[in-house]
Amino acid sequence: MGTTLGVKCPKCGKQFEWNTGSGFLEIEILHCDKCGREKEWNKFDEVTDGDLDxxxxxxxxxxxxxxxxKCKAVIEDVEANVENISMWD
Ligand SMILES: [Zn+2]
Ligand SMILES: [Zn+2]
Structure with missing residues (x-):
């Protein structure tokens, strides 16, 4: 089960979707801790050097x-800025 958050950036007003969790059993959604880029990750894949860079x-x-x-701001209070939430599986 995964969740898609419809978030509105409090800084620039950009609306964007943020996917979390895992959908299919082996797929997990990861994000970059610096820029927020999204990556689908197969949990059963062996991690080799550079895979998660x-x-x-x-x-x-x-x-x-x-x-x-858009502006790369970290949304500190996510709950206050979520406009809609959808679940998927
Ligand atoms: Zn990045
Ligand atoms: Zn923004």
Whole structure:
């Protein structure tokens, strides 16, 4: 089960979707901890050097902060800025 948050950036007003969790059993959504880029990750894949490195120099993780794709601001209070939530599986 995964969740898509419809978030509105409090800084620039950009509306964007932020996917979290896993859909199919083996697929997990990771985000870069520095730029917020999204990556689908197969949990059963062996991690080799560089797999979880983002081209910006950050690394992909499942607990990266929600970040605006436009102005790159970290959304500190996600709940206050969520406009809609949809679940998927
Ligand atoms: Zn990055
Ligand atoms: Zn923004």
């Amino acid at each position: 983002c081209q910006c120099g950050g690394c992909f993780t499942d607990d990266a902060p929600v970040r605006c794709p």
